[in-house]
Amino acid sequence: MRKRDLIKRLVLGSGLALGLSAVLSAAAADDTIKVGVLHSLSGTMAISETTLKDTVLMLVEEQNKKGGLLGKKLEAVVVDPASNWPLFAEKARELIAKDKVAAVFGCWTSVSRKSVLPVFEELNGLLFYPVQYEGEESSKNVFYTGAAPNQQAIPAVDYLMNDLGVKRWVLAGTDYVYPRTTNKILEAYLKQKGVAAEDIMINYTPFGHSDWQSIVADIKKFGGAGKKTAVVSTINGDANVPFYKELGNQGVSAEDIPVVAFSVGEEELSGIDTKPLVGHLAAWNYFMSVDTPENAAFIKQWHAFIKDPKRVTNDPMEAHKIGFDLWVKAVEKAGSTATDKVVKAIVGLETPNLTGGIAKMLPNHHITKPVLIGEIQDDGQFAVVWQTEGTVPGDAWSDFLPGSKDLEGDWTAPINCGNYNIKTKTCLGSAAK
Amino acid sequence: MRITASHHRGRGLAGAFFSLILAGMTWWGTAAAGTLEEALPGLADRAFAVKQQAVQAIAATGDSRAFPILQALLAGDLYTREGADPPLVVARRTGTGWSLRDPLTRADLGEVEWEAVKKIPLNNALRTALRGGIATLTLSSPDPAVRSRAAKDLMRDPSPESVAALRVRLEQEQDAAVRTTLVLAVAVADLRVGTPEARLAAVSTLEGSLHPEARNGLTTLIANETNADVKAAAERALTAIDSRLTWNARAETLFFGLSLGSVLVLAAIGLAITFGVMGVINMAHGELMMLGAYTTYLVQQALPGWVDYSLFVAIPAAFIVSGLFGIAIERTVIRFLYGRPLETLLATFGISLILQQLVRTVISAQNVAVENPSWMSGSLHINPALALTYNRLYILAFALLVFVALLLILKRTALGLQVRAVSQNRAMARAMGVRSARVDALTFGLGAGIAGVAGVALSQLTNVGPNMGQAYIIDSFMVVVFGGVGNLWGTLIGGMTLGVANKFMEPWAGAVLAKILVLVFIILFIQKRPRGLFPQRGRAADG
């Protein structure tokens, strides 16, 4: 008898509880505007993403101090997708369908974005994605406030080529889609600039690769051919520490073979003993060291919020800041948080970059950014050594990949298409309605 | 680092040394552009180009005070300040702010607070110029070591002036070692600028030299050489160099393999105790390593400025911290699970999750910065082409040390005896009056402690973060199983074998494929020898 009851309780219990929890939260209070925060707080990506969660919380708090939005308070809904990609999709669905959030700020890795993309398109939600990525995407429901390859990789290569006279290139990356695509683009670009194939060395390593001895030795050999050599690194966050340490120990100094990194920012450096890195380069659209009044204010605000004057700011944080500002502006302009209205309103809106210049939301849902190149200093900050005059508009579809030369993203009437082929004048694939 | 070392030496001998420089610099007469006072303000300029000219000008003055200024700039001790004279100051950190000195008069200018001064930012071009300038200035230092370093630095990218300086120096140089370097440097320079005869001569001097500069020089020469004989000679020289290089490369790969192996051994050896001797599958082993690494971090935080010695505190500290955690885990969880190894796997997996999250909440989710002591950075130069990095060397030695220590503990001490007794026959041992509970706790503590020590070593190689443990746990188990459970020698040889195999495969297979192949190899190997390399009878053997 007792047996039967117990099992009933267990199985029915879990079943019903599920149903209830869904129903209850569906009938949630309506006097606030909810903002979803979809960043991993555990697992491998927690290292980078927890900071972004705090950033969004800070921005929400600030906005509420200003009296909220459309007369309502903002309410941040934080969930933990735990660095688990399917879980990202599930949590995205939870945020949009269950919690009915007006917009979601989140994701770091490309795969997490790819995983949630169908959900956002199905449920017509809004995602602000703050990290530099491989491009090759433009969705109606996603706003890419991080850099596209043409806003980071290509200018960096130009700098190395023109200012440092680099002739030989090592493209080293972690084996996933962002480095693969970026390196494909750079390879095409370099060849177009007349770099011979034997002067390009491409190398991929697994995530969290920790034993760089052989690879650094190879780089040394490759660099020992009498031509100025540089490493363009798309190595993913965690693997960088052992990489730079190995460089330092094998006596490769930034003067011999400079490394320009696309995924190493202040946050990452704060976890590294920077001595061996001094002089190596990074290309970003934001550096904490840039002194503009906006940036100073932002840093001050961050330190106040996080209650730790030692914490640094970095590029994806700025991206969230810009994304948030643009969303707020768009909602105010549209007078509503309804996705379609916001999407219509947001294109063309502008907000100042923290590093000077204006960030403008483009029809392809990317934004305009200045590109800066900084040299790592021994205090873990970057000294800007070069920057583009004016801002660079983000290009969703690279002009250097055969597959996407002719593609454009334009979410304004009449085209309204993420991947519009300007040759055939057709909207390709899924976006075709 | 090295530079500042010579910096202090230089200061010590200031008087005699600088008069020497003046003597050696007479030939500069022509090049000498203005005085130090005129050139100095250029350093404060925002534009790097201007600073660069200033540096060259300062070097060109040959002024005795130029050298320490350039040193200070390179070391990042040179600062600018607003509205006070002199605008340029040498600043050193004090507890409360900066203590300033006048770069020219070296007079003490008292202390100021943090915001008062701004550091002069450097970039690579500037650093190169600085090294060049400093080299030309120190080319006639009384210290031979400094002289040959100067020569090497000038070899990097010879400018006409520096080449001239080299030749001048070569005339007067007595010290044999320095002479060879100078000869080399001049030869490298000749490859670029010399007459055909000079070039030919240079090629023959460089034949078989392993200096990367020599090889670079030759390759560039071959690339754009017009004179046939020179070209032929250069090609011969190059092949000679390359054949020697291939052997160095093999030796290098072997070293890489061994050092990777030593890391595997360090990670696995604690497991060999808990898993091999006690039959406990400790999935939290990686997290115990992590605790060790974090202990290193905390020690360094506690003793700022003692980085070079911190490790000697960290090693015992880590051993104790992880050891205590281990004992706690054993007492609270594992002791209820003896004889059920698979249950220990599940429970300890839970513990590993808890420990990770604990670190995230208590310290932070971000990685933390563990500094390398100076004696662990840099590398040991066997010859110009083959250099063994110090950190790897020390860790290799350290791994062996830990191994031997552990062996002695198990073979020679009373604890070791009891441990082996309990692991072979618990009941009997108890009957003989061994307090098996205590022994279990200590054994597990020992294994955990070793894990902590391994964590200290890892903190010198890679990230210190909440997830670091997971990266090693599987490899560790592979090593133990491959080597043969319950056999320390197996762990040592197993780890080294896997490391070397991995490294020799990497060049043609690539990092990922190499790892996969190693795993497949282990799987197949276990089919052939289900009990690993060195099988062992006893309780732990049958899970």
Add this chain to the structure above:
Amino acid sequence: MGIVKALKGDTGGQVMLAVLLVVTLVVPVLNLAVPETSFWHVSTYTVTLLGKYLTYALLAVAVDLVWGYLGILSLGHGAFFALGGYAMGMYLMRQIGDRGVYGDPLLPDFMVFLNWKELPWFWNGFDMFWFAALMAILVPGVLAYVFGYLAFRSRVTGVYLSIITQALTYALMLAFFRNEMGFGGNNGLTDFKELLGFDLQSDGTRAGLFIASAAALALGYLACRMIVTSRLGRVAVAIRDAESRTRFIGYRVERVKVAIFAFSAMLAGVAGALYVPQVGIINPGEFSPLNSIELVIWVAVGGRATLYGAVVGALMVNYGKSTFTAMFPEAWLFALGALFVLVTLLLPRGIAGWLPARRAG
């Protein structure tokens, strides 16, 4: 007939199946028929979630079959699950056809922008559902058969076996991470459009997948029950408890093991194939050894050697995860970790262990 025998004396199973039946009948109705506004409406989110749990439950049953009854603790079952998932994923990829962002009729997007020229040979045939479905079962089955044959023939047992199964899934994970493999590397396969012509984003399809998962779970459960109640099942338990004894009375232990291991792997494959269309992505993360350990924990929580316990465990742990990750994102790992420790310490026979001791437990 056989079913009746299989469920004889399995009260837990009977209740579990009854509840499953009710939920399967009710939930889709509440989801599709009942209007959103009604209190009784069940959101599509919940339906999909439940569907996912059911596939996990099936996976747990597969693990319990080999662990609870055969004494093989496989730390590699996640691999079989993932392989089944990839088979289904490849079918779904092919179904996208020219609706990918590049509008390439043949190549999936990730191949286009890594400018691959033609489809790798092993992608052929996956445009046909029956083939994909077959592969979802065969690939894990064959892998398990070969692996098991090697391992059991040379009498690798206990901890050693567990650890090489772990090595297996780890190696597969690294392999699938490589972009050269042609399985989409780290990103895996995603952005699916439709299954057998049904739009994957429509509520109807989701409800359908949910029902399919429930059916698969029920059938898988019954199949396992039939095995464990047969003489073969008793032989399995005999092997678990006294392997050499079983040999000496004339049973070919390794063959029994291989057979059951392979069958269990196939069940895992089915679960994976049903899982992918519901979560909308399959990527190498699924091969992660940690996943495999975690699913063993589900079984431990529910109670091993009681198949319905595995189901209960899978449902509870995952439901717990979903709620905790939302309720206290910072602390949920503590809860999960503590759960694992406490269950192994206090409930060695899991939740089902509360019940009066059963035979063959």
Add this chain to the structure above:
Amino acid sequence: MGGQVERWQYLNPGKTLAETLDISHTTLLYVEGVTVSFDGFRALNDLSFYVDVGELRCVIGPNGAGKTTMMDVITGKTRPDAGYVFFGQSINLLELDEPRIAQAGIGRKFQKPTVFEQHQVYENLELAMAGDKRVWPTLTARLSGAQRDRIDEVLGIIGLRDHAWRPAGALSHGQKQWLEIGMLLMQDPLLLLVDEPVAGMTHQEMDRTAELLLSLEGKHSVVVVEHDMDFVRSIAKRVTVLHQGSVLAEGSMDEVQHDPRVVEVYLGE
């Protein structure tokens, strides 16, 4: 001998081993010149040992004499370094693994009683029962009436009828010993190897076990390894004394008891 073959037929329908078994020379088991050594130590040293059809043989000997190792060799658990082991004239046991040897008709009871504790007594016997033991047939197996009768018969022989439905784990030590013997009987083996059947038994249990083993004589060949001299005396016709891995003496109990070498060995301890 015809009887033997008939029973063999019943034991394994359609098994070719059945036909190949040739026991025309009335000798069932040949162990010739077998040597086994574990890292240096010689457990069996050129051992030769023969068992006739239907005889009950006792093997005694001090610890480490190689009694258990001999059984391991016969049942395929250990492979000898040298020597032959034949079952009948023609079946080379060294070519077969444990299950095949068991199916060929050799049953073994371990020193430490090992039964399937989680299973009921009845199930233990069912599992042991002779028959097609491949995977699929086992999956689809159903008990026939004849098989039920057989199980019931054996339950009677080992005197566990009343315990048929108890889990074997709940049995007393002695009962486990009998159950294990019963499991051997279910295999209908031609040869039973019984290792220390009365270890840790009460006197009554010993007597019952003695009866049990004696009742098997003639229908099966039985080899009993035992320490307990009284017990051996109570059942033994022929006794083999092993010492340091080879046969020291063989004959009736009295003969061996008065053999000076045997006396020396035993007193020597």
